Amino acid sequence: MQVTALHLRDFRNYARADAELDERLTVVAGPNGAGKTNLLEAVYFACTGRSPRTSTERELPRHGVGVARVTLATRGADDVEHLIEAGFTPGEEKSLRVDGAPVDSLLAVAERPLVSVFLPDRLELVKGAPSGRRAHLDSLVAAVWPARAGTRAAYSRALAQRNALLGRVKAGVSSLGSLFTWDAELARHGAQLMADRSSVLTLLAPFFEARGADLGLPGDPSLEYRPRCASSTAEGLRAELGERHEADLERGFTAHGPHRDDVRLIHAGRSLRSYGSQGQQRVGLLALLFAERDLLRAERGRLPLMLLDDVMSELDSLRRELLADLLRSEGQSLVTTTDLDHVPGGRDPGTTVIEVSDGTLSPAAWRAVA
Amino acid sequence: MFAPPVNRLITELARFPGIGQRTAQRLAFHLLRASDEEALALADAIREVKETVGHCEICFNLATDPTCRICQDERRDGDVLCVVEEPSDVIPIERTNEFRGRYHVLGGALSPIDGVDPEDLHIVELLGRVSSNGVREVVVATNATTTGEATALYLADAMRERAPAVTVTRLASGLPVGSDLEYADEITLGKAFRGRREL
Numbered sequence: 001m002q003v004t005a006l007h008l009r010d011f012r013n014y015a016r017a018d019a020e021l022d023e024r025l026t027v028v029a030g031p032n033g034a035g036k037t038n039l040l041e042a043v044y045f046a047c048t049g050r051s052p053r054t055s056t057e058r059e060l061p062r063h064g065v066g067v068a069r070v071t072l073a074t075r076g077a078d079d080v081e082h083l084i085e086a087g088f089t090p091g092e093e094k095s096l097r098v099d100g101a102p103v104d105s106l107l108a109v110a111e112r113p114l115v116s117v118f119l120p121d122r123l124e125l126v127k128g129a130p131s132g133r134r135a136h137l138d139s140l141v142a143a144v145w146p147a148r149a150g151t152r153a154a155y156s157r158a159l160a161q162r163n164a165l166l167g168r169v170k171a172g173v174s175s176l177g178s179l180f181t182w183d184a185e186l187a188r189h190g191a192q193l194m195a196d197r198s199s200v201l202t203l204l205a206p207f208f209e210a211r212g213a214d215l216g217l218p219g220d221p222s223l224e225y226r227p228r229c230a231s232s233t234a235e236g237l238r239a240e241l242g243e244r245h246e247a248d249l250e251r252g253f254t255a256h257g258p259h260r261d262d263v264r265l266i267h268a269g270r271s272l273r274s275y276g277s278q279g280q281q282r283v284g285l286l287a288l289l290f291a292e293r294d295l296l297r298a299e300r301g302r303l304p305l306m307l308l309d310d311v312m313s314e315l316d317s318l319r320r321e322l323l324a325d326l327l328r329s330e331g332q333s334l335v336t337t338t339d340l341d342h343v344p345g346g347r348d349p350g351t352t353v354i355e356v357s358d359g360t361l362s363p364a365a366w367r368a369v370a
Numbered sequence: 371m372f373a374p375p376v377n378r379l380i381t382e383l384a385r386f387p388g389i390g391q392r393t394a395q396r397l398a399f400h401l402l403r404a405s406d407e408e409a410l411a412l413a414d415a416i417r418e419v420k421e422t423v424g425h426c427e428i429c430f431n432l433a434t435d436p437t438c439r440i441c442q443d444e445r446r447d448g449d450v451l452c453v454v455e456e457p458s459d460v461i462p463i464e465r466t467n468e469f470r471g472r473y474h475v476l477g478g479a480l481s482p483i484d485g486v487d488p489e490d491l492h493i494v495e496l497l498g499r500v501s502s503n504g505v506r507e508v509v510v511a512t513n514a515t516t517t518g519e520a521t522a523l524y525l526a527d528a529m530r531e532r533a534p535a536v537t538v539t540r541l542a543s544g545l546p547v548g549s550d551l552e553y554a555d556e557i558t559l560g561k562a563f564r565g566r567r568e569l
């Protein structure tokens with residue numbers, strides 16, 4: 001599944017813009033503030049109906065204009081073309097269409113590519129709090145096994161109910177009796193969630209080790225699932241929750257369970273989060289994204305479209321070469337850069353370049369002068 | 371914007387589930403256009419249900435007498451009880467004409483967020499019925515939602531304690547009959563897969 005072309009209308013700083021994408025690597029070049037990241041965001045938005053960087057989607061339409069719209073032309077393995085449209089007006093339901101037919105959500109739509117994003121603030125995934133890693137892991141579970149996509153939400157609903165009950169018991173409004181019920185309900189979803197996370201990590205780990213080595217992350221990089229609970233069965237989880245009633249009631253919320261899990265990215269036997277340098281964390285994140293790409297190809301036969309924002313600037317020249325080779329070898333990717341020289345082979349005549357300046361796109365205008 | 375009585379009617383209509391301000395306005399103008407007879411028939415019907423319909427003393431289904439028609443029906447099998455959340459849940463099960471037992475309406479589902487505790491539901495009455503009246507099986511037909519599932523778990527635990535001889539069953543969940551696999555959402559289909567049975 002590939003994106004062949006995209007069309008933007010009143011999206012962020014773009015009034016109207018069109019671009020055609022390479023079936024492998026497309027380089028998006030331009031100065032700061034020209035709209036490179038906005039372009040990646042637009043592609044992500046049309047693939048998922050969401051923005052990767054903001055939860056306040058009111059910012060999406062161009063200043064002073066009501067409706068933002070992105071259209072993607074895609075082509076499947078069978079060479080059939082599809083059209084994905086995502087429109088957004090503040091205060092209204094998003095308008096999402098596949099080949100002209102409205103859909104409620106783009107997440108399970110087969111006519112769009114899976115996407116994998118690297119934005120500089122995604123480094124939080126490596127160095128930030130565990131919640132980001134859990135959310136990312138759960139979205140990977142949903143990408144590999146769409147039928148399990150609901151487990152995380154079901155667990156969150158049960159957790160919210162149990163927390164509400166703890167508050168009510170503490171306030172003396174409710175009796176303790178039904179807490180055992182919510183332990184069981186939480187444990188049922190929790191055990192499923194842990195099993196999903198554990199199986200996806202088991203599949204992902206060897207790919208991460210290989211990609212970490214490919215990208216020059218020293219010292220046997222690995223992934224480790226760190227569940228909060230000792231037990232992995234629903235009964236065991238229920239018992240662990242039961243033992244903590246007193247402490248939970250004291251706090252007024254559920255302090256134990258898979259909503260406190262973590263995943264450790266390890267290199268040289270130590271956590272990349274605590275001991276990795278800025279550059280190593282960056283490479284660690286890239287290795288994770290490429291490992292996920294390998295996993296999706298192995299499990300689902302689908303290569304995600306990789307959207308890599310400003311990834312080259314902080315890599316040394318050796319790792320730039322390694323990354324560029326990886327991107328040219330398979331799959332489709334969009335890479336932004338302020339300086340074409342940062343992308344190895346960026347000025348080769350065979351490289352597809354989109355030049356961005358102040359909200360307009362033009363295909364490789366520099367080539368005429370160079 | 372309108373005369374005060376019209377505004378009041380619109381406000382009252384807008385309280386209905388699924389009715390917004392605009393629809394409420396349309397309904398109000400429909401009533402204004404309608405003949406006196408027609409419009410007052412609605413008012414009478416509302417008054418009548420509120421005055422005559424209450425809850426069955428046994429199963430808490432809707433009833434115009436102290437007990438409902440299903441509880442009065444001697445042909446119904448008292449050995450099997452079907453537990454549902456709301457009176458409206460009885461109707462679809464009755465339409466199947468598969469279930470010949472009796473009902474028990476809980477009046478909702480456990481939901482601490484909405485302040486619904488076991489004491490707020492007709493659970494004590496259910497346990498009373500189950501332990502005294504020779505009930506053999508209880509079919510828990512609460513919704514397949516977080517609150518419905520938790521309520522089912524609670525009931526199963528309570529009955530195991532109070533009436534261990536009674537079998538507690540849960541409705542299966544899976545594919546809607548007559549639908550094509552290709553239209554099933556992943557979550558329903560995944561659940562149906564896990565609950566598959568040998569042929």
